[in-house]
Amino acid sequence: MTLNPREQILDAVRHHLPTEKVDYPAVPVFQKTISAMLPAFEARLKEAGATVHKPADLAAAQALLAQEHADAKVICSATPDLQGNRDIHKVVNPHELADVDVGVIRAGFGVAENGMVWLTQEDLVVNALGFLSQHLVILLKPTELVADMYDAYMRVHLEDTAYGCFMMGPSATADIGAVLVHGAQGARSLSVYLV
Amino acid sequence: MKVALFIPCYIDAIYPEAGIATYELLERFGLEVAYPLNQTCCGQPMANEGDQENSAAAERLFVENFSGYEYIIGPAGSCVKHVRHHLDAIPQTAAVTEVRTRTYELVEFLHDILQVEAFPWAYFRYKASLHNSCSAIRGLHIAQPSEHMAPYYNKSESLLKMVEGLELVPLDRPDECCGFGGTFCVTDEAVSARMGLDKVHDYERQRAEYVISPDMSCLMHQQGIARKAGIDMKFIHIAQVLNGGPF
Amino acid sequence: MAKQRVDVAGNAASFIDQDDIHEPVHDKNLWAARMKRDAAARAVPEWEDLRTIASLIKEHTLTHLDHYLEMFEANAIKRGAKVYWARDAAEHNQHVWEILSARNIDAIIKSKSMLQEECGMTAFLENRGISVTESDLGERIQQLDNQPPSHIVMPAIHKTPADIAGIFAKAIGTDPNNTDPHYLNEAMRADARKRFLKAGAGMTGANFAIAETGTFVVCTNEGNADIGASVPPVHIASIGIEKLLPKVSDLGVFIRLLSRSALGTLATQYTSHFSGPRKGGELHIIITDNGRSKRLGLDDFWHSLKCIRCGACMNTCPVYRRSGGLAYGATYSGPIGIILDPTFDESKYSELPYHSTLCGSCSEVCPVKIDISDQILKWRKVMAAKKYLPISRRLAFGAAGKVFEHPTLFHGAETAASAAMKVTPHFLLYNRGLNPWGRHRELPHFAKQTFREWYLQYKQTDKDQEPQQ
Known part of the structure; x- marks a missing residue:
């Protein structure tokens, strides 16, 4: 009886497993190097090419959005906190987002170590909003920060969402002449509104 | 303490002054230095080719010549690294492992075993750069490799700092390989030569008058590159500096 | 079989020789990446x-x-x-x-x-x-x-x-x-x-x-x-x-x-x-x-499966930086390529393990601690044992091995400076036709007196054994 490829691969793996088994290592809790999370988060975000704003409240954030992106024709918001002019909940096909100038999303939390924000399929409503939009505005409560990647992975629940992304600033590439360029394929700019 | 001197073949024929300096330096520290006359080569050139068959004879002879000494000292990091880590073309008898663990590179012997604190006879009034070979750095831990995140140390540098008058100038790429690599320098001539030239230009940028190394094999290559490129620079073994000659 | 062997050294030479821009810029950009890596790691x-934990998790x-x-x-x-x-x-x-x-x-x-x-x-x-x-x-x-x-x-x-x-x-x-x-x-x-x-x-x-x-x-x-x-x-x-x-x-x-x-x-x-x-x-x-399950069964090489494809070994490799990745003629280039590619085709990639100075920097930067440099040497042993080496290289080492085996032959040939060229740096000069040592380097000057001769003249004492003649 011939085995199917799955069985054959698993058999081959079992047959070739190194005889000496290695135990899963003890992973210690490393001392935190970041004492003040918010300043660290802001500094890392800027290094990653993002901008940071601290509007006083949501109304101020709405005004800031209008001011920052005065030329934008299509603004699509995935969060009820800010209003755009394209209703994401009516989007059937991601292609409908191809003309979005500014996408607005509320992130679950940020990571002080590197300036990442955590966006899930639920935050994005339509995943493509995070990637087809020319510019992104990310809302984040300044209290929703974790220190580092160890803590970050304690907080994500991958079993609860089909898609989650740690985003660290705008799209970037250095593939031509090792020169850093923003806006390779994804967003050209990323602004975080701490509100 | 009776020690045996291991003089690699290219030092014997091309840089005998490095061997002489090593011999004299060890005598200055009161050691009884033997030089087994039947020594040839440790087997490294063949072993580095992966050629176990042809390195076995040289390795057997090496063990024969150097059995029974408290320490075996060689002024050459790459040869010592071979003996310590890769002399495995022959069966690993007790005699073989004994010789392998007792074989030391000169700098590590002076620094770790003798724990030398001064070279009162040595002075060297030049600006010089230090070249630790890759074998010595990553194979014998003579210095902290720049890519490994741990506290800095550099045994050759510590010894050279005891030499009066010597000004050590740091390099832009401190432990970048010079491209010698044994047979690599001829089988991969273009890359080897480019690496060597980049290395020599680094010394030149630091305005080094001398290049000092515990490994003459790297320097043989670098010196050849510098001469061909018309760069005036001198290359000497660390033993010559620590012993105060011969130059 | 020999025809399709990748001539990595030749390809690298072409990369260097094409002009004065590509190789220096390649080297500079990748070295900059290595320096940025050092700074990030140090922080x-x-x-x-x-690195140790990651290595163990992968091994587990x-x-x-x-x-x-x-x-x-x-x-x-x-x-x-x-x-x-x-x-x-x-x-x-x-x-x-x-x-x-x-x-x-x-x-x-x-x-x-x-x-x-x-x-x-x-x-x-x-x-x-x-x-x-x-x-x-x-x-x-x-x-x-x-x-x-x-x-x-x-x-x-x-x-x-x-x-x-x-x-x-x-x-x-x-x-x-x-x-x-x-x-x-x-x-x-x-x-x-x-x-x-x-x-x-x-x-x-x-x-x-x-x-x-x-x-x-x-x-x-x-x-x-x-x-x-x-x-x-x-x-x-x-x-x-x-x-x-x-x-x-x-x-x-x-x-x-x-x-x-x-x-x-x-x-x-x-x-x-x-x-x-x-x-x-x-x-x-x-x-x-x-090919991965088969690699898992290779005692000397299964650790290469820990690789997370970061490219740090390529950035630090002084040989890769001067060669350009295409020289390796394979999917994977640089140090990691040298140890992965032969698992796909030993003959085709038999020269790759020689395209290294064994400087060891790759093993030190590897985030999952693959013993890359040691594996390169182990691949050389495989290539030599399976006779993939070019004949010129095999003969040269056969001859050198013989000479190093016999002290009398060695010292006899070595004493006179002219004859010494035939033996001591034999491994440097075996490819006589091309004299690859001399294209970019002057030959070393041979000493008038070898160390051995100096020793016999000035230092030998009665208790030393007589040289065998």
């Missing part, structure tokens, strides 16, 4: 501990790989992914083709995947009328120039902006004299956008696959993998069996190591986690072996 107090996973593969599969299926198994490149490509053809898809957009590269997938699909577009900028440049990537994370790093301006001018009509990376990037962004919207499927690889949740993780700086996964209705991911990690929390260790090692950045701009198909989409996962 993490537990860096060396992390690989020594229990069957268990974790089954766990990953079960969890991925539970979350709605369709899982396929491919023993080799042909099966992998066939799965892709069947998924596409069943849905009448004739255009795909793909992000970088070394596994798909390994499988020769693009050529396979193009031969069947499918249009394949690389979406990573560097990969796209290489695709338009009909070349494989020359570096794992910087595929076109061997090219100058002027080279790229020339390629884009022909392919998408940019100004051939405008070499500004911003201008070139903008032009490619506009071109790629149309292709993303036309594609019927997006293909990605995976950096990590998490057994406990059936999740796989893709890291990019451009966001191109995410567009490919979120815009077309079908997402196909190719995952090598060695990509497994047991737990989500392992990512805390590996994500911290990956980009710091690769480019000296704190992370990639996008670290994306796929656990099942997105809303309204399909997700197909092709778990692929292609």
Whole structure:
């Protein structure tokens, strides 16, 4: 009886497993190097090419959005906190987002170590909003920060969402002449509104 | 303490002054230095080719010549690294492992075993750069490799700092390989030569008058590159500096 | 057999000799990456501990790989992914083709995947009328120039902006004299956008696959993998069996190591986690072996399966920096390529293990502590034992071995300086016809008196043994 490829691969793996088994290592809790999370988060975000704003409240954030992106024709918001002019909940096909100038999303939390924000399929409503939009505005409560990647992975629940992304600033590439360029394929700019 | 001197073949024929300096330096520290006359080569050139068959004879002879000494000292990091880590073309008898663990590179012997604190006879009034070979750095831990995140140390540098008058100038790429690599320098001539030239230009940028190394094999290559490129620079073994000659 | 052997040294020489720009700039850019990596690593107090932990997690996973593969599969299926198994490149490509053809898809957009590269997938699909577009900028440049990537994370790093301006001018009509990376990037962004919207499927690889949740993780700086996964209705991911990690929390260790090692950045701009198909989409996962299970059985070489494809060993390798990645003539180049490529074809890649000075820097930068440098030496032993070495090299070492075996022969030949040339630096000069030592170097001056002669004249005492004559 011939085995199917799955069985054959698993058999081959079992047959070739190194005889000496290695135990899963003890992973210690490393001392935190970041004492003040918010300043660290802001500094890392800027290094990653993002901008940071601290509007006083949501109304101020709405005004800031209008001011920052005065030329934008299509603004699509995935969060009820800010209003755009394209209703994401009516989007059937991601292609409908191809003309979005500014996408607005509320992130679950940020990571002080590197300036990442955590966006899930639920935050994005339509995943493509995070990637087809020319510019992104990310809302984040300044209290929703974790220190580092160890803590970050304690907080994500991958079993609860089909898609989650740690985003660290705008799209970037250095593939031509090792020169850093923003806006390779994804967003050209990323602004975080701490509100 | 009776020690045996291991003089690699290219030092014997091309840089005998490095061997002489090593011999004299060890005598200055009161050691009884033997030089087994039947020594040839440790087997490294063949072993580095992966050629176990042809390195076995040289390795057997090496063990024969150097059995029974408290320490075996060689002024050459790459040869010592071979003996310590890769002399495995022959069966690993007790005699073989004994010789392998007792074989030391000169700098590590002076620094770790003798724990030398001064070279009162040595002075060297030049600006010089230090070249630790890759074998010595990553194979014998003579210095902290720049890519490994741990506290800095550099045994050759510590010894050279005891030499009066010597000004050590740091390099832009401190432990970048010079491209010698044994047979690599001829089988991969273009890359080897480019690496060597980049290395020599680094010394030149630091305005080094001398290049000092515990490994003459790297320097043989670098010196050849510098001469061909018309760069005036001198290359000497660390033993010559620590012993105060011969130059 | 000998005909198809990759002449890596010759290829590297051509890279150096082409002009005064490519090699120096390549070396400079990659050294800069290595320096950024050092700074990023130094800023993490537990860096060396992390390397050890990452190495052990990988070794644990690989020594229990069957268990974790089954766990990953079960969890991925539970979350709605369709899982396929491919023993080799042909099966992998066939799965892709069947998924596409069943849905009448004739255009795909793909992000970088070394596994798909390994499988020769693009050529396979193009031969069947499918249009394949690389979406990573560097990969796209290489695709338009009909070349494989020359570096794992910087595929076109061997090219100058002027080279790229020339390629884009022909392919998408940019100004051939405008070499500004911003201008070139903008032009490619506009071109790629149309292709993303036309594609019927997006293909990605995976950096990590998490057994406990059936999740796989893709890291990019451009966001191109995410567009490919979120815009077309079908997402196909190719995952090598060695990509497994047991737990989500392992990512805390590996994500911290990956980009710091690769480019000296704190992370990639996008670290994306796929656990099942997105809303309204399909997700197909092709778990692929292609020689990996066999490698797992090689005592000396299975640790190479720990590789997380960061490229740190390439950036630090002084030989790679002077050679350009294409010189290796293989999917994987640089130090990691030297130890992976022979597992695919020993004869073809038999020269690769010699394209190294064994300086050891690769082993020290490797975030999962693969003993790369030691494995290079072990591959040389394999090549020598299996007689893959060129005859000139074998004869030279046979002769040297004989001379070093016999003290009298050695010392007899060595005493006179002229004769010494025949023996001592024999290993340097054996290729007499070309005299490769002398092209860029002066020959060493032979001493008038060898050390041995000096010793016999001045130092030998009665208690020493007489030399055998």
